[in-house]
Amino acid sequence: MKNKKNTLKMTVYASLFAALTAAGAFISIPIGPVPIVLQNIFVLLAGLILGSRWGLASVGVYLLMGACGFPVFAGGTGGIGRLLGPTGGYLLGYIPCVFITGLISEKLSKKIPLILSNIIAMIPGTIIVYLAGVSWLKIVTNMEWTKVFALGVYPFIIGDILKIIAASFAAKIIGKK
Amino acid sequence: MGRLTLFSYKSSNSFLHNLDTRCKLIVLSFLSISILKADFTALIIITIIILGFLASEDIKLISLLKQIKYFILLLFFIFIARAVSTNGDSLFVLSWISFTKQGVIEGVRVCWKFFIIMVMGILFSCSTKPSYLKCAAQWFLRPIPFIPEKRISIMISLFLRFFPLILKQVNNVLDAQKTRCSELQKNPIKKIINVSLPVLKKIFQCADNLAISMEARCYSENRTEPEFIKSGQEKNVYIATIVLSSIMFAF
Numbered sequence: 001m002k003n004k005k006n007t008l009k010m011t012v013y014a015s016l017f018a019a020l021t022a023a024g025a026f027i028s029i030p031i032g033p034v035p036i037v038l039q040n041i042f043v044l045l046a047g048l049i050l051g052s053r054w055g056l057a058s059v060g061v062y063l064l065m066g067a068c069g070f071p072v073f074a075g076g077t078g079g080i081g082r083l084l085g086p087t088g089g090y091l092l093g094y095i096p097c098v099f100i101t102g103l104i105s106e107k108l109s110k111k112i113p114l115i116l117s118n119i120i121a122m123i124p125g126t127i128i129v130y131l132a133g134v135s136w137l138k139i140v141t142n143m144e145w146t147k148v149f150a151l152g153v154y155p156f157i158i159g160d161i162l163k164i165i166a167a168s169f170a171a172k173i174i175g176k177k
Numbered sequence: 178m179g180r181l182t183l184f185s186y187k188s189s190n191s192f193l194h195n196l197d198t199r200c201k202l203i204v205l206s207f208l209s210i211s212i213l214k215a216d217f218t219a220l221i222i223i224t225i226i227i228l229g230f231l232a233s234e235d236i237k238l239i240s241l242l243k244q245i246k247y248f249i250l251l252l253f254f255i256f257i258a259r260a261v262s263t264n265g266d267s268l269f270v271l272s273w274i275s276f277t278k279q280g281v282i283e284g285v286r287v288c289w290k291f292f293i294i295m296v297m298g299i300l301f302s303c304s305t306k307p308s309y310l311k312c313a314a315q316w317f318l319r320p321i322p323f324i325p326e327k328r329i330s331i332m333i334s335l336f337l338r339f340f341p342l343i344l345k346q347v348n349n350v351l352d353a354q355k356t357r358c359s360e361l362q363k364n365p366i367k368k369i370i371n372v373s374l375p376v377l378k379k380i381f382q383c384a385d386n387l388a389i390s391m392e393a394r395c396y397s398e399n400r401t402e403p404e405f406i407k408s409g410q411e412k413n414v415y416i417a418t419i420v421l422s423s424i425m426f427a428f
Contacts, residue, residue, distance in 0.1 A: 019339035
């Protein structure tokens, strides 16, 4: 990442991941009644593939675009109101999430097999997103903790486990190139 | 892309369109934050102002509500949560859940605030060209240390380039799969793999090509400085914003 050529390439890739994250909020894969939204899988992938620093840049640009009113958040919405709104905690939680995921995968990937290290790196990242999202939801809606967890965590856990597995394989395939 | 229409730029010659983008961004963030402190009197005032701007931008309220229907559903959940969880005088009881008077008032207030913030964001994106937005973002990031504002500005323009491209590629691949009878494939995991891998491959190839061609054209971060066009109304807008914000904090 020292020379100029790599900087340009990483800039392009970081923007690509920001755009993928934004597109992930739009594209839902219809399997069964509940469609899967791909927003957070790309945040995790950005951490794994780009590393902590460029992953952070990618998520930063994504959130900056959202804050400026570009429709990049789930359901085709945007604006600073969405960041301050009830689900804003999940979005702001992406910032520490991508950094930690990138950091752990950078440290671990040389010691243990790639897929395993990917999975280990993504679990704390996902937990951070939930922590940030749930505590913000709690502040905004003023609900009890049990209710907040029932609305903001439990429905998504199975989906997220599947996403982590899928992302670890996808990161391996993309990383090879 | 059809779903993007309302939030994208609409060309016109209105008051909002002619304002300096930086001014619009400052006012937007300032109002978004101060509205969190607002009470009903201030909310009514700002709603009237925003309805006026919506009319001047020629946006129909009904089509706007249709576009943000998922957001409204979310607001409805927040309203219910507030109405049930706040303690106070019981208003009416629905089977076993009791709605309190204070809770309903509180719920209406919170949802109203979020709705106004949302509509302000829509007004902003309708009246601002993405390229101006990029310039304004670069201008604001300049004084912050350790942030390479020019690189971020390049990333924003790349982002704007990639975003529609990805949506188009996904539609292409989905259509291609359909012509090859992908409907007959019952295994959902295979279905996902069949769509996602070609899309990712195509997009990453695109990014590779773009990086190579940018390099071949000696693309660097030394770009022409952006220029801003002022309409001359900025000072009045700032004064109006300060007055409005102080109303919100006072009432």
